Amino acid sequence: MLSKEEATRIFIDSGALMEGHFRLTSGRHSNQYMQCAQVLQYPKYTEQLAAHIAEKFAADNIEIVVGPAMGGIIVAYEVARQLGITAIFTERQEGSMVLRRGFELRPGQRVLVVEDVVTTGGSVWEVIEIVQKAGAELAGVAVLVDRSNGEVDFKVKQEAVLTMDIKSFAASDCPLCQEGKLPVIKPGSRA
Template identity: 40%
Template sequence: MNTEQVLEEFRASGALREGHFVLSSGLHSGTFLQKNLVFQYPERTERLCKALAAKIKEAVGEVDLCISPAVGGIIPGYETARHLGVPSMYVEREGGSFKLRRAFSIPPGARIAMVEDIVSTGLSSRECVDAIKAAGGNVVVAACIVDRSGGRADPGAPFVALARLDVPAYPADQLPPELAAIPVEDPGSRRLHG
């Protein structure tokens, strides 16, 4: 699957949103990939994650386990794991930082694929990779459906993206006037329990 085919799944789901969004990182953008609108469709999710699983295998060979950052990573992590024929776990925020909870435990020596939905700055991916390492895991690849950083993000492990875009994002005090004129939405979960 190439970037245009991935974007077509987002467009057809109404998931390619224009407006004024504050991103997980705190940066602002006029474009938001509302992946949950794609993941509500099992067949679209299957197509995307089957392709991501193949790309992971091509890049690093067999893995033993997928681990994703909640909330957005849970569905693509599970579906990618299904195509890789391995288990799927997730980390979730506890007091602001990602932890492996729910009695999940990492088998010794497991080769782990960290599976993220969208990468913007790479911060959430790095936090997830760090949480996996803190739980004793070996992350051999950081994979995502869409990297919107133009390849500049560093997720903290060898990086595989199914699609790659370069979408502008701005600090709050450097907004272009056309963006500043639009009311802001905060669609993610990072600040939900603040």
């Protein structure tokens, strides 16, 4: 099991936890941004982070791990590898999250949903809906980073390797904008 300090060090060393002036997908501004793609490019870090999750769910009889594309694909694969089970992923098709590529969930199958970063939980909720429509059993949700600081509640066993309170501000109230020293950067996968 990783301590908060060990997990934070992995995200800093990999360049995933960034400091600066960022415009988030929501339009809000922040002085920190978590880009998990940076940490997932390193197999040794990915293995350590996934081991933390796999250990938390080792006794839960998980049968399949599902993650939303893009961020959840690598996480799902590595957690499933460590649990010795199958990994699949959902992806967007015409604006909706779906299972494609012949992937399927069976009624009663115990499912762990994983994601790289959760802020509002939107993508995870979409995957949970797919699990429920298939008649599968949602056994838990696990994320590498919970940016909501525990505010998002999926109403099931839930684990995060790292829980953070990343402050954000309305653009009109952003202290970084008011200082005018750092240009605003729009990172992330939803440009």
